[in-house]
Amino acid sequence: MDTYIIVLLLGVFYGFFVGLIPVAGATTGLIAIYSFVGYFEDPYMLVVFTTAVVVTSSIGDSFCGVVMNIPGAGGAAATMVDGFPMSRRGEAARALSAAISTSWINGLIWGLLVFLFLPWYTNIVLYFGTVEMFSFLIFAMTCVIFVSSKYWFRGALALILGVAVGHIGMDPNTASPRWTMGWEYLGDGVQIIPIMAGVLAFPELLSAYWMKAEKIKLTNGVIVSQLIQGVKDTWRYRWDGLRGGFIGGFIGLIPGIGGAIADWFAYSQTVALGKRDGENVGQGHVRGVIGCEGANNAQKATSYVPTVLFGIPGAPFEVIVMGLLMYVGLELGTPSVLSDTKFFDTLLSSYLWSLLIILPISYGFIKYAVYITNIPFRYYFWPILASLIWASTQYTGMFNDYAMLAICCCAGMVLKFTKFSRVSFLIGYILSARLESSWVQFNTFGYGWSNLLLEPLPLIFLTLAVSAAIWGMFFNKARIDFV
Amino acid sequence: MKNLVLGIVASLFMFTSAMAEVTMVVPQKPGQGTTVWADIVKKELEKHLGEKITLRLIPGARDIPGINAWHNELRFDENTIVVTHGGNGVSFLQEQVDYNYAEYDSVGLMNLNIIAGKRIGDDMSKPRFPAGSGMVPEAFAMTLMLCGPDKSVDEYIACFKENVVWVKGMSGSERRLAFKRGDLNGTRENPATYQKHVEPDANAELWFHHGLLDPTTGNHVDDTNYPAGYQVEQIFEARWGVAPSGEFYDAYKLVKSFRDGLQKAIWVNKGNEELRKRMISAMYAMKNDADSMAAIEAKNGKYEWFIGDDGDQMRDTLMTFITEDALKNLVKFNKEALGLKSIYKADLVK
Numbered sequence: 001m002d003t004y005i006i007v008l009l010l011g012v013f014y015g016f017f018v019g020l021i022p023v024a025g026a027t028t029g030l031i032a033i034y035s036f037v038g039y040f041e042d043p044y045m046l047v048v049f050t051t052a053v054v055v056t057s058s059i060g061d062s063f064c065g066v067v068m069n070i071p072g073a074g075g076a077a078a079t080m081v082d083g084f085p086m087s088r089r090g091e092a093a094r095a096l097s098a099a100i101s102t103s104w105i106n107g108l109i110w111g112l113l114v115f116l117f118l119p120w121y122t123n124i125v126l127y128f129g130t131v132e133m134f135s136f137l138i139f140a141m142t143c144v145i146f147v148s149s150k151y152w153f154r155g156a157l158a159l160i161l162g163v164a165v166g167h168i169g170m171d172p173n174t175a176s177p178r179w180t181m182g183w184e185y186l187g188d189g190v191q192i193i194p195i196m197a198g199v200l201a202f203p204e205l206l207s208a209y210w211m212k213a214e215k216i217k218l219t220n221g222v223i224v225s226q227l228i229q230g231v232k233d234t235w236r237y238r239w240d241g242l243r244g245g246f247i248g249g250f251i252g253l254i255p256g257i258g259g260a261i262a263d264w265f266a267y268s269q270t271v272a273l274g275k276r277d278g279e280n281v282g283q284g285h286v287r288g289v290i291g292c293e294g295a296n297n298a299q300k301a302t303s304y305v306p307t308v309l310f311g312i313p314g315a316p317f318e319v320i321v322m323g324l325l326m327y328v329g330l331e332l333g334t335p336s337v338l339s340d341t342k343f344f345d346t347l348l349s350s351y352l353w354s355l356l357i358i359l360p361i362s363y364g365f366i367k368y369a370v371y372i373t374n375i376p377f378r379y380y381f382w383p384i385l386a387s388l389i390w391a392s393t394q395y396t397g398m399f400n401d402y403a404m405l406a407i408c409c410c411a412g413m414v415l416k417f418t419k420f421s422r423v424s425f426l427i428g429y430i431l432s433a434r435l436e437s438s439w440v441q442f443n444t445f446g447y448g449w450s451n452l453l454l455e456p457l458p459l460i461f462l463t464l465a466v467s468a469a470i471w472g473m474f475f476n477k478a479r480i481d482f483v
Numbered sequence: 484m485k486n487l488v489l490g491i492v493a494s495l496f497m498f499t500s501a502m503a504e505v506t507m508v509v510p511q512k513p514g515q516g517t518t519v520w521a522d523i524v525k526k527e528l529e530k531h532l533g534e535k536i537t538l539r540l541i542p543g544a545r546d547i548p549g550i551n552a553w554h555n556e557l558r559f560d561e562n563t564i565v566v567t568h569g570g571n572g573v574s575f576l577q578e579q580v581d582y583n584y585a586e587y588d589s590v591g592l593m594n595l596n597i598i599a600g601k602r603i604g605d606d607m608s609k610p611r612f613p614a615g616s617g618m619v620p621e622a623f624a625m626t627l628m629l630c631g632p633d634k635s636v637d638e639y640i641a642c643f644k645e646n647v648v649w650v651k652g653m654s655g656s657e658r659r660l661a662f663k664r665g666d667l668n669g670t671r672e673n674p675a676t677y678q679k680h681v682e683p684d685a686n687a688e689l690w691f692h693h694g695l696l697d698p699t700t701g702n703h704v705d706d707t708n709y710p711a712g713y714q715v716e717q718i719f720e721a722r723w724g725v726a727p728s729g730e731f732y733d734a735y736k737l738v739k740s741f742r743d744g745l746q747k748a749i750w751v752n753k754g755n756e757e758l759r760k761r762m763i764s765a766m767y768a769m770k771n772d773a774d775s776m777a778a779i780e781a782k783n784g785k786y787e788w789f790i791g792d793d794g795d796q797m798r799d800t801l802m803t804f805i806t807e808d809a810l811k812n813l814v815k816f817n818k819e820a821l822g823l824k825s826i827y828k829a830d831l832v833k
Contacts, residue, residue: 038513129666170544172652175615176824177544187544311656327514334656335663336679395512396541437652444650445611445666 007045008350011052012357018053019060020372021380022070023208026057026300028201028384030320034193034327034391043328044342048350050321055107055354058297059362062099063373066289067092067216070208078260078267078292085284087216093223093366097230098286099293100362105234106245107297107355113249114301115348118308122338125309131451133310134438135458135465137431140255140312142465144428146472147261149421158420159428165190166432173440185400190408192323194401195429197388198408200316203416205388209381215374218367227363233286240270240287244294251295252302255312255431262299267292301351308332308347312434316423319430504534505758507749508557508565510549512542516673517568520747523782527775531768532761539563546570547580554582558752564590564762567748569597570617572741576805577814577825584745585802588759589794591766592748593786594695596706597621597671597739600681601690605668612669613658614651614821619813620693620742621671622649622821623735624715628691631723636812639731640820649821662687673746674708674784691715696744698789698797701804703736708784734812737804744801747783748794763791807832 018029030053040046064070065080066087079099086095128136145155164179169189171178180186219226234241244266251262270291274281281288303314311333313319322332330337337343362369392408393401415422452458507525511518518540525536541549546568553565565587574580599621601607610625612618622643630642643649650658650667659680662670669690672681681687694703694714705714712721715735719727727735751759769775770788780786789797810827817825 125660126664129664130661172615173822174824175545180544184543184548187548188542329514329519331514331656333660334680335659335684339683396543433652433654437654437657440652441650441661441666444648 003041004045004048007040007048008052008353009357011049011350012056012354012361014049015053015056015354016060016358016361016369017372019057020063020369021384022064022068022211022373022377023204024057024380024384025061026054026317027196027320028205028388029053029057030317030324031193031197031201031391032384032387033320033324034394035387037324037327040328043325043330044346046324046328047330047343047346050324051347051350052354054300054317054321055111055297055351056358058107058300059100059103059358060369061296062096062103062293063369066095066099067218067370067373069214070211078263079289081267081282082285082288084214084216086286086289089284090219090222091226091286092216092370093218093226094230094233095286095289096366096370097227097363098233098289099230100359101231101234102241102244102290102293103296104355104359106241106248106294107301108352109242110245110249110252110298110301111351111355114304115344115351118305118347119341119344121305121309125333125338127457128310130438130441130445131447131455132457132461133434134442135452135461136255136310137312137435137438139461139465139468141427141431141435143254143468144421144424146469149419149424151419151421152472154419155421155424158415158422158424161420162425162428162430163432163435164428165195165425166429167436172433172437183400185396185404190404190429191392191395192319192430193394194392194405194408195426196316196320197392198405198410199412199415199422199425201388202385202409203412203422205381205384206413207416208377211377217374218370223367227366230286234290237287237290240273240291241294243269244291244296245298246294248295248297248299249302252299252314253305255306255310255314255427262295263292266295304347308337313430316426319426504562505532505536505762506539506557506560506563507536508539508541508549508553508563510541510543510546510565510567510571513540515542516676517546517566517747520783521566523779524747524749527769527772527778528762528765530775531772532765534761545574545578547574547578547582551581554586558587558755561755561758564749564751564758567745567750569595569742569746572745572801573617573619573738576738576741576810576831577817577823577828579826579828584750584798586753587750588753588755589789589791589798590749590751590759590762591788591790592745592794592797593783593788594698594797595674595743595746595783595786596692596695596708597673597743597746598677598681598692598709599624599669599671599690600662600677600684600687601670602662602665602668603686603688605665607668607690609646609648610669611648611650611667613653613661613667613671614649615653617742618671619817619821619823620735620739622647623731623738623816624691624693625669626816626820627727627732627735628715628718628722632719632725632727632729634729634731636731636734636815640816643816643820651822674786675782678784689713691718693739693743695786696740696797696800698744698793698800701800703739708786730808730812731816733804733806733809734816737806737809738813740801740804744797759791766790805831 018024062079066083069080069084083095145159146152149155168179168186177187247266248262271281274287279285303318306312306314307318392405395401509518509521529536541552550571557563625647626639626643629646630639658670661667691713692706695706697704716727814825814827817823
């Protein structure tokens, strides 16, 4: 038990720390864990550690946006729109307090809803046969294309490219190499870590290196009063926070969509309502901070649902969580995990304890947290880059690993600067095998379009998919430029 | 400062080198079945070997590159051994691989079994079974049990195609859930995962298993971990009144023996007597240590270890099953019934 507590505390501090580092966040922090995953004595310790990192990095995320005007991770970009102007006015502590308390409360509500009842939700899995899973995948991919970016056509191409990359490796029908171009290294497919590190993390890391950050320190003498004011603001704009939580909670349930999308949606709703009420949301108003921060932790909590139940990641960071747990023998989405009460208990308790521990830390050490955030990014750049390289080269440890990482980094840069959604690419890559196997099973079992259109769950998913496509093409006012 | 850093690096290097006495090559990624097995066995072996064993994971397509790397290069290192699994045994029969069991000496191997479960009450004359190159012996077994004796290989292939729904592309987690839901009415697991995934399922029951190869007689005997009467040969005889035989059965016996007889095996390069002696002595000590065996059996079931020469005898017995007809029929069934890209390796028959 003592070891579990130590692991929890390490996870809390590590997660909070990586959250404070500009553009790092949960995904990068979790990738780095690959380097020392072998040190966890039992699999449940890793559950404790990863959950603590996910929870606390979300809280730490807000600091960069508020005091440096750069995103902590994708998920904190919306916070800086109103948070940073508040800091310029000398209200940094108030903005941070509002962000932390809103994120924390929604994390608690949605965390309880998810983790307390997750063992019960496992019954849903039994209703997801081949047809249901196939239609669910279509729905998820449609959302990724049409909802996750305003460049939906490029999003579709990126997703197809991701699916194609996911097809590299072994053909499940013939058990022979497919699209490996004679490179034996690709026989087992393109590995997930270089993809995540190269396509997702590296371009952000490089951007942050060149990014011009502004620095703001907390105004001495008013910190406590501003912290209290921030909590009062959270109460005053509680419906904005709760609405943000609801949006985040809903979006987290859809595989592959999360982070920035949930935040920006929640934020755009707050802006619209702020205009109606005659408030200047978007120009340094605390309501803007509260509106988007509600979605932050709520989305993180609910993204565990598809991840744990189906083994389909609810958000990009969940890909890493799944991979890490797979290393220690906990394969999410399998009957053994779904019937593992210790797993669910560990998930619930580590989530709640992380939330409880991080609250006093983030308030009590707010001044020092700001110092950490203000350290020039060049000091973080090299250690983070080293950890990404280290984690990406654990597959064989040979030249091929480095070559693959370099290819992924180049691909990530190209996708980023040509505004092809990297999230779409990743989701295509991750769901590729699932999509193919669903399609093969769909045919093998002799299902047809009538099953998709006449059975209730598939019909719901297909209707939602069509709605998402229409909405994304014609009515998406949020116009999220998330690539 | 520079000297300090160099000193630390040098000491770490020396420390690591001094500790890593024996390297055990495993052809898989962390968390996969053989890696988990190797990790358990390594911990127990270390206690009796008195030396540190370092796992070196070399993953790759169908777990072949790791064994190839050991065969081509690493086996010549005086302190390096390798772990192979049943899938490597099947690949050896029907794929272009570099490795060849005839060139190694056995340190020890576990003679294991694969267990098939079925949904209670389902009509198993129309099995819906998960496909995969590792499932080839199950495809043979189902065909034999369903289609009966005295048929040509072509007739068996037609019978398989007519009766078995062979569901391709399922990962382990998918097939377990599909079986639980009833989309599949049959599935298979190794003894450890059968215990974990199938036994607790109230709607599932034992269907068949392949038995255990007795290397001295070359016949398969019943697995006493399960009730009597569930071995494929027993089920066949009970239903059809005769024991299975013929060219199709020979192909089945060949593929199941290479997969299950070599399901978990540790090898050393032929001629490396010094390392072999050390390892075998530690193996026997491990086998006689109740705690060590309990730790291994908790994960893998109670199965016999064949150590040293006994392991070599197992390998030699397996090699006698490789005949031109058995190998050709295996490849034919794989290609025509299962859609696998198998190749006939004439050099194996020689």
